[in-house]
Amino acid sequence: MLGNFSYHNPTKLYFGKGAVSYLAEELPKYGKNVQLIYGSGSIKKNGIYDSVVAALKACGKNIVEDGGVMPNPTVEKLREGVDIARRNGVDLLLAVGGGSCCDYAKAVSVSVHCGEDPWDKYYLRFEEPECEIVPVGCVLTMAGTGSEMNGGAVITNHAQKLKIGHVFGDEVMPKFSILDPTYTFSLPKRQMAAGIYDIFSHICEQYFSGEDDNTSDYIAEALMKSVIKSSLDAMEDPENYEARSNIMWTATWALNTLIAKGKTTDWMVHMLGQAAGAYTDATHGMTLAAVSLPYYRYICPYGLPKFARFAKEVWGVSGAGKTDAQIAEEGLRAMENWMRSLGLAMSLSELGATVDMAEGIADATLILDGGYKALTRDEIVQIIKQSM
Ligand code: NZQ
Ligand code: ZN
Numbered sequence: 001m002l003g004n005f006s007y008h009n010p011t012k013l014y015f016g017k018g019a020v021s022y023l024a025e026e027l028p029k030y031g032k033n034v035q036l037i038y039g040s041g042s043i044k045k046n047g048i049y050d051s052v053v054a055a056l057k058a059c060g061k062n063i064v065e066d067g068g069v070m071p072n073p074t075v076e077k078l079r080e081g082v083d084i085a086r087r088n089g090v091d092l093l094l095a096v097g098g099g100s101c102c103d104y105a106k107a108v109s110v111s112v113h114c115g116e117d118p119w120d121k122y123y124l125r126f127e128e129p130e131c132e133i134v135p136v137g138c139v140l141t142m143a144g145t146g147s148e149m150n151g152g153a154v155i156t157n158h159a160q161k162l163k164i165g166h167v168f169g170d171e172v173m174p175k176f177s178i179l180d181p182t183y184t185f186s187l188p189k190r191q192m193a194a195g196i197y198d199i200f201s202h203i204c205e206q207y208f209s210g211e212d213d214n215t216s217d218y219i220a221e222a223l224m225k226s227v228i229k230s231s232l233d234a235m236e237d238p239e240n241y242e243a244r245s246n247i248m249w250t251a252t253w254a255l256n257t258l259i260a261k262g263k264t265t266d267w268m269v270h271m272l273g274q275a276a277g278a279y280t281d282a283t284h285g286m287t288l289a290a291v292s293l294p295y296y297r298y299i300c301p302y303g304l305p306k307f308a309r310f311a312k313e314v315w316g317v318s319g320a321g322k323t324d325a326q327i328a329e330e331g332l333r334a335m336e337n338w339m340r341s342l343g344l345a346m347s348l349s350e351l352g353a354t355v356d357m358a359e360g361i362a363d364a365t366l367i368l369d370g371g372y373k374a375l376t377r378d379e380i381v382q383i384i385k386q387s388m
Helices: 019-029 048-058 075-088 099-109 118-124 189-207 215-236 241-254 268-280 284-315 324-342 355-364 377-386
Strands: 012-015 033-038 062-066 092-097 136-140 152-157 162-167 176-179
Touching: 012 019, 012 241, 019 048, 019 136, 019 176, 033 048, 033 075, 033 099, 048 062, 048 092, 062 075, 075 099, 075 118, 075 152, 092 099, 099 136, 099 152, 118 152, 118 162, 152 268, 162 268, 176 241, 189 215, 189 241, 189 268, 189 284, 189 324, 215 241, 215 284, 215 324, 268 284, 268 355, 268 377, 284 324, 284 377, 355 377
Parallel strands: 012 176, 033 062, 033 092, 092 136, 136 176
Antiparallel strands: 152 162
16 A cells, blocks of 8 residues: 655756756756866766866856765765855856765755754754755766755765765755766776666665555566666666666666655665765765675565565566575575676675674664664674675
8 A cells, every 4th residue: 555645856857868958958047156066087088077067158157166076975075065165155056977976966055054064963963954055956977876866965974984864855956957878888887887786776775665565666676677687788888878878767766756655665775885885985886785685685584575576576586386485585696696797796895894893884874664674783783794
């Protein structure tokens, strides 16, 4: 049964080859000063920077440079971005990059006119913004997080060994996002694989919760099948437009809140992965891959019918003459084989974590109770050790 819900997504998307031309429609809606947010320089090598700057200049914008946003953006960088926005009276934050740039832009947007420290207010106290919010637009260059059409903004505090996401409301979500699948062609294969696994994990997090027969779970299964098929095609030929466009579109739908509507959700893989990320600063999708199978094998007995359904519907496992436990394990083995074929990290040790970090990672893990088993701290330590 679907529970009651309301659904509204305010982000306008422009999808396809050459979609950057739609900046000409969007930019005139905002004031003159545009903070151009980007990462460590990939957009300067692949030409995306030049296309965006040309569009900004054609619209007569004053460009305020804000490069150097690192993967897993830090609280120090956030404070720097806020300072840049304040000094330049910025009217629009334009993120050109992956989830890190989009998340960072949203975190800056709620902090420019806020008198308090953003880390304390939004990430430790989880308060909502009461101040004026600077609008955000995105030009996406990496598919994975769904940040282009959601209110999530994940920030890392290395001093406190915490990586925390705040999901802001409609008013913080990007006003528009430009999604050109060809912009993802230049991604290194390892980043592409990490993004693909992030997409798959977002769908699993919303799927592995509740026993009911609902539309959201059917949509989730279709999205999973699409990303599995396209991932194999894209690994073989990174410039396969069909595959890259399917991956980009699936990423957006995997986390724009649609498939969570009317049902409960889990999100423990992300809680474990984020805590491990705070200790290792490893790529987000890789941390998720490293903890997923130990976690799913642990909770499988508590949600057996769903894991058996996952095996049959997503991985094509035949159920004839088998118990649900056998079917479920076959499904998880198929998932494991797929993950290995993408070259994903299969352990936290590969990402630089050591067993002596297990207790600390467990302490940094936010425990949620929407999945098939509300974990105790001891169980979390056990799963983290199994992920090493
Ligand atoms: O720094 P640049 O030059 O941009 O290079 C990036 C970076 O090194 C590179 N890259 C991106 N597009 C490229 C490219 N390289 C070549 N060609 C391109 N077209 O890829 C690297 C990773 O980029 P990043 O933005 O960090 O990756 P991703 O999109 O995976 O974002 C990760 C961040 O998003 C958060 C994660 O925790 C992490 O901090 N998440 C945000 C979510 C949300 N808003 O809802 C949900 C997710 O679960 C996730 O937690
Ligand atoms: Zn994720």
